[in-house]
Amino acid sequence: MSLASAAPSTGLPEFVTRRPGGFYRSTNPSTKLAIAALEVVAAFAVPGWFGPLLVLGAVLATAAAARRLRGLAVIALAASPIVGSILLINIFLLPGASDPIARLGPLAPTWSGLWFGLQTVLRLFAFSTAIALVYLTTAIDDLLADLARRGLGRRAVFVVGAAVQMVPRTIERAAEIVDAQRARGMDTEGRFWRRARGVVPLAAPVVFGALTEVEERTMALEARAFSAPGRQTLLRTPEDGALDRILRWAAVAALAAVVGLRIAGRLG
Numbered sequence: 001m002s003l004a005s006a007a008p009s010t011g012l013p014e015f016v017t018r019r020p021g022g023f024y025r026s027t028n029p030s031t032k033l034a035i036a037a038l039e040v041v042a043a044f045a046v047p048g049w050f051g052p053l054l055v056l057g058a059v060l061a062t063a064a065a066a067r068r069l070r071g072l073a074v075i076a077l078a079a080s081p082i083v084g085s086i087l088l089i090n091i092f093l094l095p096g097a098s099d100p101i102a103r104l105g106p107l108a109p110t111w112s113g114l115w116f117g118l119q120t121v122l123r124l125f126a127f128s129t130a131i132a133l134v135y136l137t138t139a140i141d142d143l144l145a146d147l148a149r150r151g152l153g154r155r156a157v158f159v160v161g162a163a164v165q166m167v168p169r170t171i172e173r174a175a176e177i178v179d180a181q182r183a184r185g186m187d188t189e190g191r192f193w194r195r196a197r198g199v200v201p202l203a204a205p206v207v208f209g210a211l212t213e214v215e216e217r218t219m220a221l222e223a224r225a226f227s228a229p230g231r232q233t234l235l236r237t238p239e240d241g242a243l244d245r246i247l248r249w250a251a252v253a254a255l256a257a258v259v260g261l262r263i264a265g266r267l268g
Helices: 003-010 029-045 050-065 069-078 080-093 111-137 140-149 154-183 192-197 199-223 242-264
Strands: none
Touching: 029 050, 029 111, 029 140, 029 242, 050 069, 050 111, 069 080, 069 111, 080 111, 140 154, 154 199
C-alpha cells in the first residue's frame, strides 16, 4: 500500500503517516541505537588504534552515504577546544613518560604523551560521532514513538525527549535573546571585553527561560492527561522490518562478544 493511499485509510494527515526516506534514515531508531552502542563500546574496549579507527571509519562511511558529513564536521569543530586541552595535558603531564621531544624550560613534551593524547582524541571522536549520527539521521518523534512502543514508560520517554531537544532549543532561545538585546542597544559585536560584559544579560534570560519552559510544558502535559493510567495510543510507529531486527540483534550479539572478550583479557 502506498503512502498516498495509507493516509485516507487511517484518517490521518500525510505528514503523520509519512515515513523517513534515504539511506540509514529509514532504519529503525532502536536498530541505530544498538549499532551506536556497539561502536561506542568497541571504540573504548578495543585497545590501540584499531578499535577507534575502525569505528570512526564506519561512522564516516555511513554519514557520507546518508549525506550527513557536514553535520559531523560541525560537531567536530565544536569539540576542538576539548581536543586541544586533551592533547596539551597528555603531551606535557602524562605520568611516567620519559621520552621527551624537546626541553621548553621546566616543561618537557613527550612522545608517549603525544601518542596517548592522539589515541584519546581518536576515541573521543569515534564516541561522539557515533552518537551524533543517530541524532542527525533520526527524527525525535520517531525515536520517542519507538521507545514508547517497546514499553518505555511515558515519564522516561519525556525525559529522553527533553534531553535530546535541550541543546537545539537552548541555541534557538539564545539566538532569540541576542536579537532582543540588540534591539535594545546592547553591543554584541564589538570588542572582546564588551561582548564578555554582555554574557550575564544573555545567560540569565536563557536560564530563566529554560525553567519557565519546563513549567509550561509540564502544565500542558498535565492538561492532556499525561499522568492518566492506561496505555498510550500511538498515531504512528517507525517500521521495524526483518532487516532491522537482524541488524539490531547482530549488533547486540557483537556488543556482548566485545565486552566478554575484554573482560576475559583477549583484546589486550
